[in-house]
Amino acid sequence: MxxxxxxxxxxxxxxxxxxxxxxxxxxxxxxxxxxxxxxxxxxxxxxxxxxxxxxxxxxxxxxxxxxxxxxxxxxxxxxxxxxNGGHSKIKLSTLASQVQKLGADRVDELQNFVQGVIASLKQVAEDEELDCELEIRRSFDVQLDDEDAASLKDIYQASRKAGHTWTNNVDFALPQYLEQVTSIKGAKAAESVPCCSLWPxxxxxxxxxxxxxxxxxxxxxxxxxxxxxxxxxxxxxxxxxxxxxxxxxxxxxxxxxxxxxxxxxxxxxxIIPVRGMASHIVPKVPVHPHLSHTYNITFSSGQSADYLNPRPDGSIVVGGGGSMFKSDRPSWFDNFDDSTRFSGEVEKYWDNYMQRVFLGWENSEAVVEKVWTGIMGSTPxxxxxxxxxxxxxxxxxxxxxxxxxxxxxxxxxxxxxxxxxxxxxxxxxxxxxxxxxxxxxxxxxxxxxxxxxx
Ligand SMILES: Cc1cc2nc3c(=O)[nH]c(=O)nc-3n(C[C@H](O)[C@H](O)[C@H](O)COP(=O)(O)OP(=O)(O)OC[C@H]3O[C@@H](n4cnc5c(N)ncnc54)[C@H](O)[C@@H]3O)c2cc1C
Structure with a gap:
């Protein structure tokens, strides 16, 4: 459609x-x-x-x-x-790319706006006593590609030196402990930013x-x-x-x-309708310690990131999987059909996802409990x-x-x-x-x- x-x-x-x-x-x-x-x-x-x-x-x-x-x-x-993925954040790669396009002053403004939104979600949830699993957390951007990671760090350091506030709450994980800190196998770099997770x-x-x-x-x-x-x-x-x-x-x-x-x-x-995919994964054997951050994971340069949001009950919402369907343009671009799912071949991406990507999940017997599609409004x-x-x-x-x-x-x-x-x-x-x-x-x-x- x-x-x-x-x-x-x-x-x-x-x-x-x-x-x-x-x-x-x-x-x-x-x-x-x-x-x-x-x-x-x-x-x-x-x-x-x-x-x-x-x-x-x-x-x-x-x-x-x-x-x-x-x-x-x-x-x-x-x-x-x-x-959706149920988290509110702005990725470091988005901020860094905008330093080049808009200038670091505008990026300060943008990050400030997003942080205000996170505060506003928390305030409204508290004021109205909304039972929506809202948690203030941090979110990792993890790159499994050296090239992406190096250019992000250069942009960050230049802005940091110049005193730009968008850098204030960004943290680069220590390179020698990346897998330990993020639990992601083969992580080449990881940065964390503040975020909020909720049941929208x-x-x-x-x-x-x-x-x-x-x-x-x-x-x-x-x-x-x-x-x-x-x-x-x-x-x-x-x-x-x-x-x-x-x-x-x-x-x-x-x-x-x-x-x-x-x-x-x-x-x-x-505003162009584009179709995305997300899933819910449930471990049969509980995994400890609990993943407390949300994630954006970029497996290779130029590829769209997966987004992952651990739920408080230990299950995982994870979406993306663009590498499986982006070449089949009609299946997602200018497409507003969320009454059907992607093909079984595409959805296979989620099988053993946690076991494949995360340390400590190998024996979790995690299974895909649900896969769905949703329509975003994309702007050029x-x-x-x-x-x-x-x-x-x-x-x-x-x-x-x-x-x-x-x-x-x-x-x-x-x-x-x-x-x-x-x-x-x-x-x-x-x-x-x-x-x-x-x-x-x-x-x-x-x-x-x-x-x-x-
Ligand atoms: C798979 C997926 C993952 C995502 N992950 C994230 C994430 O992790 N974090 C994040 O920030 N964002 C994420 N997003 C984007 C986020 O969900 C949207 O930006 C946000 O929900 C938009 O909210 P909205 O109210 O504008 O749109 P919607 O929630 O789509 O609401 C629009 C409503 O308008 C109704 N409508 C439209 N046309 C008509 C009409 N003609 N007559 C009557 N009703 C109409 C629709 O039925 C719909 O209910 C994701 C989106 C998808 C699809």
Missing amino acids: QGSSMEQILPVPSPVSSYWLSQPHKFSNLRSSTELPTECEIGIIGSGMAGITTAYHLFKQENPPTSVVILEARELCSGATAR YKFVTQLLERLVSRHPEQLNVQTTTPVTAVSVLADGTNAITTPRGVLKAKKLVFATNAYTAGLLPQFKDV DGWAHMGRVPGRHSQWVLAGFNGGGMALIPTGAKAVAKMVAEDSDFVDVKREFGIPEIFATSTERLREAFAETR
Whole structure:
């Protein structure tokens, strides 16, 4: 199911399940009213991390909205947020590559923003008493390739010498103890950065539960209600078309990530759906000591990294495996079909993964308990789009998070909520929220992305 051959990019019915979806929330099929409301002050399309945290921050505004309707095509939070690696961090290799592209000052800003997001996840989970296994941890980036490791260290050292703050909380593991410290066989280098690990589906669905009980009159949630078109009426209101009728919203937020171009054609080739794969691995024989870091593991130069998140119960969520399917482009690029899995040949990658890669797991008898797919919103320049939709006065967007939305969305949503409440733009709030300019959506970025993909 590829975008190019489809009339519309819409979440497909019956997505495969994931480890994170194994304990469905009681609101997974919530419809606050039998009929779709006909009008509201603010409409939000999408019930993942972006949609629900935007709603959360809208109700925290000085003048909270009188009516918010959240529209979700499938079950509550059934998109990428329920299918990911469950950790919030920014990889050292991403930071280092951006030192060369954007300059070290901008990278300081970016790292600062991501650290603020981690703090915000913790704060919201505590304030709202969300039972979502949130832990503040560190995360290793491990390279099994000398070349990658050497260039990372050079960039880091130059920035360190120049006093750049992005380096402050980065730690290079001692070269003589790499395997001992990381437990990864054949590690050539390892750096750790702060991160947060969580069960994103539980974070989002429980946060929504709090909102529903706090704002029963103001918040209406409509699951299994795909939006098929949006148009702006003469008075500036948005007409949101669904198979269940039309909802009119004075203001509208697109929290539609990979599917954004399905409703906003100007985002075609700007936010591209790409399919990823992840798995859940369970040891039959408990392994001690417990792996306490999360990981990104790069096996060879130029290859995408695997991401690995040990769960508190000793099992492992690990995703990636790009080397197995990247050459079969239609199977992942411009592909939004999460109702099917990759082939058995591709999925073999996870068999004995822990025994193969990690010291101490050889006798764990670890088995693959679940494999799933999920759809990311990829952007040619690698940055998400936040702000007022170019050329549309009453619409805002928070989408295009590539493989890293957990490290960006919570503060992005806070900023978008403020823009919506105050009828303002990215530029008006960026300083308050410390959001790097790279995330501002704009006509220029749309044009550049479009040109780049031609
Ligand atoms: C396999 C995989 C691994 C990942 N690993 C990580 C990780 O470890 N760390 C990290 O930070 N990020 C990771 N990501 C990325 C992260 O999951 C996303 O960036 C994040 O979840 C995006 O949140 P969202 O709310 O924007 O999108 P989603 O969670 O996808 O939510 C968008 C929602 O909008 C709904 N929707 C879309 N179009 C319509 C429509 N027309 N009508 C009604 N509803 C609609 C969808 O059904 C969906 O529920 C991973 C993603 C995948 C797929």
